[in-house]
Amino acid sequence: MPRVDASALEVRNLSFGYDADLPLFADWTHRFAPGAITAIFGPSGRGKSTLLYLLGLMLRPTAGEIVIRSAPTGGMSDRELADLRATELGFVFQDAALDPTRSVMDNVLEGCLYRRQSPSAWRPAAQKWLDSLGVELDPSRKPGKVSGGQAQRIALCRALLHQPHIVLADEPTGNLDDATAALVMDVLEDAARNGATVVVVTHDSRVAARSQEQVRL
């Protein structure tokens, strides 16, 4: 049964700018569709990745706020925001951002440490994600020399392992071939079908074509 959350992610009167004279967002309000993929488009420098980092609670808005599952995050402490990132969000970085000194399995299980979960208890689930995403690497292998496609799939496993309510992906198909990009989108679609709010920053028309909502910045 899909768990569609009525108000998983919204922004209210959001304002933000790295430079006070050049705001990237001014009093912007938006409610992201639950159980759907939202693609964020726009030319370079318009703040697409910045928006993702704001939604990912890594940046604080200069005004307005981000609301996660009906909870305004404006007054939350750094610790509360970290806990929300660990439990409610799944983040896929543009370059996968894996730890090259650790095994594939350790990378997938990394969030367990931050969620205070036993990695051994989550190991079978992690293996299932690796299998379903077609990662055919030895889980004990270090991901230092894996291809970009494999790395992105491992990063997806890490982001989706705990079945977060919100999945944020920054150019997840940026450097991938068609087949791998399609596989990544299949997985994100599955997550959305299961009720997650998926927000993808992209320049990729393949992603746009498979999103249910588009936001142009």
Add this chain to the structure above:
Amino acid sequence: MKTRAGGRRIVQLLTEAVKVALGHVGPAILASVVVAAMTATTLLTNGRVAGAQRDLLDSFDRAGGRVITVQPTANSTLSSTVLTRLKSLSDVEWAGAFGIADDMTNRGIPGGESVGVRAFAATDPALLGIRWPNAVPGVAFADAPALQALGLSGTGSGGLRGEDGTAASVVGQLHPPAFLRSLQPLVLRPTNGAFDCSVVVILASDVSVVDALTASLPGLLASDVQVSASTDLLAMRTQVQGQVGLLGNGLVLGVLGASAVLVGMIQMVLVTMNRKDYGRRRALGARRGLIVGLVTAISLIEGMVGATAGIILANASMIALADPLPDAWFQISVVVLALAASLAGSIVPAWFASRRDPIIELRVP
């Protein structure tokens, strides 16, 4: 339940710290080598001095630093019954009453060398190796020099005769402690009844009580006595202890400070090299406290490995050079100090790591 969950989290953090350290073997080995060098340097300098100091102080104590002698003045007597009073004092570890010496020779060697034979009683005769449950009249024990002088070295026993015709039988050997060396050669007749003493030797329980005990004895013994302690030796002991202690503390603090700075620099380089790693951890939900704990745990693990290696190296080298080893407490203190240096060195890098901004560290230009 909460404690168990806390324990699990600590184990999880330590496991993660070990994995991170193993992922960066070069810097981890470097940090461990610095701590090992600090530990070994401290042990080979200050530890060696502490070992020598302990040996020196022990030799002071063995040489009589805790010994008080009580003798009657020319016009008085000192009865062996004072032992009853001395035995009840907690500051007295041992006391022995030595009677007036009667010169005796080996009955089998007419004209042989004479040795003074003394009546003897003590709070614990076993200290001299006398294991005779009850004193038997005429039975005596002799130490090695006395046995040799009396020509009894071979048998360890034999009859003695005094100038006045009194007789005694040596039935065993004495093994007097070093502080009774001034009384050797010794032939002692354990005696149950009261007798007049030429000297009562008291061994204080600690050097710190010698002065007070010396001052209280004339009143306590209620007798006209001359009390003397090795005050020069005591003064020298205190001086040696103080000077060596001062020198050692300064050295340890210097080495500790230098190690903390070096460990801090290595950790800082490591954290700077891996700032993207800490940025990713923060982005994925690591609390700042967890990052601080992680960097600190890495430093402590490296410190532990280094301290263990340093202890092993230093001890092996001191054993090889036949140097006096510092005691276990000193070695444990050095390990604790090494860990403190590792901890101190990790504070700034841990704070720095916990403040890595994911936006800056992870954003692809």
